[in-house]
Amino acid sequence: MKRRALLAVAALAPGLARAQGWSPDRPIRWILGFAPGGVGDLSARLVAQKLTERLGQPVVVENRPSAGGIVAAEAVARAAPDGHTILLMTTTDSTASAVYRQLPYHLLRDFEFVSRMAFFDHVLAVGAQSPYRTLGEFIAAAKTRPGSANIGSVAVGGAQNLGAELFRSMAGLDMTVVAYRATPDLLNAATSGDVHLVSEILAPVLPQLAGGRMRILAIAAPRRFPDLPEVPTAEEAGLSGYVVRSWNGIAAPARTPRAVVDRLGAELAHALALPEVRDRLLELGVQPAPGMPEAFRVFVAEENARWARVVADASIPRQ
Incomplete structure (x- = not known):
């Protein structure tokens, strides 16, 4: 650098x-x-x-x-x-x-x-109570039960929201994209289980990760984030070409x-x-x-x- x-x-x-x-x-x-x-x-x-x-x-x-x-x-x-x-x-x-x-x-x-x-960098994350430990598990479950899963974001037309739409399209899933007014509302919905998957930038998810309230399934970047070497990219997690x-x-x-x-x-x-x-x-x-x-x-x-x-x-x- x-x-x-x-x-x-x-x-x-x-x-x-x-x-x-x-x-x-x-x-x-x-x-x-x-x-x-x-x-x-x-x-x-x-x-x-x-x-x-x-x-x-x-x-x-x-x-x-x-x-x-x-x-x-x-x-x-x-x-x-x-x-x-x-x-x-x-x-x-x-x-x-x-x-x-x-x-x-x-x-x-x-x-x-x-x-x-x-x-x-954007991430795909779930609440700590979620049964999904990998992005592949989430995609497989969503395909098994079409229409049962949702993905949450903020700001219709913003990057997080369009990233959610892109995920739905690239993963070939029949799922609902739910838009929240603000990031705190979105993260609260994820931790309560109302939202099954979150499309958000990394920064506001980091405190949730540190507090054990959320898990990051994948980072939507070409390479792993330096401070989170254990989190795979979306490509590594099985969604080829997903970079947001x-x-x-x-x-x-x-x-x-x-x-x-x-x-x-x-x-x-x-x-x-x-x-x-x-x-x-x-x-x-x-x-x-x-x-x-x-x-x-x-x-x-x-x-x-x-x-x-x-x-x-x-x-x-x-x-």
């Missing part, structure tokens, strides 16, 4: 030299499309502190929660392209493009892509100078390579994953197309 980050900084060296003249005379507003307190907010604030130290200018996190993160994204899309306003772009921005018929911005045209920041990862990164308004984009990307890579940042993110269930602007743009385009297919296959009405 450290080596990749340092190589990324080295590759950006010419851009950094040109960016030395970029010295904002006011704070940089980092706009988030959700409320304070969640793992995404905590991650951004941790990184913002390091960016502030490196840039010598306050990077102020500003929360603008709304459905689909639309309010935050629109605010940044319409901001001056001078490096003073940036967006924490997330999976929600990609799912919003798939779920909503019309948005007040175009995700691929109205932003400059700076860098992906991190992955938030939320993510976030930095974007700026379209036409933001490339030198500014490069400087921000390099400083983000530097921050994520710091041991204290990486270790804290892993504690939160988050894996650092910086990259180049062009790669981030391609990644977001692929995510948009992927979630659009999931929405269409699940016959989820567009809003």
Whole structure:
């Protein structure tokens, strides 16, 4: 991780030299499309502190929660392209493009892509009282009794909910997807047995795991999570190709100078390579994953197309 980050900084060296003249005379507003307190907010604030130290200018996190993160994204899309306003772009921005018929911005045209920041792995989990010890056992039981099982998630049209729809489709199961208003409601339903399987990001499940209230059957990632080496991937658990990862990164308004984009990307890579940042993110269930602007743009385009297919296959009405 450290080596990749340092190589990324080295590759950006010419851009950094040109960016030395970029010295904002006011704070940089980092706009988030959700409320304070969640793992995404905590991650951004941790990184913002390091960016502030490196840039010598306050990077102020500003929360603008709304459905689909639309309010935050629109605010940044319409901001001056001078490096003073940036967006924490997330999976929600990609799912919003798939779920909503019309948005007040175009995700691929109205932003400059700076860098992906991190992955938030999703898990498939059950309450501690569940009879299922493996994902294979759950799938086999659900196939034996069609229509008897359910899978719970939060936020219809969000990544967790679409991940549940994708699981149902890929596993070939006749089961109900139940959407809850908030994660605590979902986890309580799992521990009480009202929900048979949970599709959620790792972070809020970790305390339940530590307290013995839930079990993780599989992590929906290409590789096992470093701090949970005993938990298999969905592929290892028998569901080939099932990868569902939320993510976030930095974007700026379209036409933001490339030198500014490069400087921000390099400083983000530097921050994520710091041991204290990486270790804290892993504690939160988050894996650092910086990259180049062009790669981030391609990644977001692929995510948009992927979630659009999931929405269409699940016959989820567009809003």
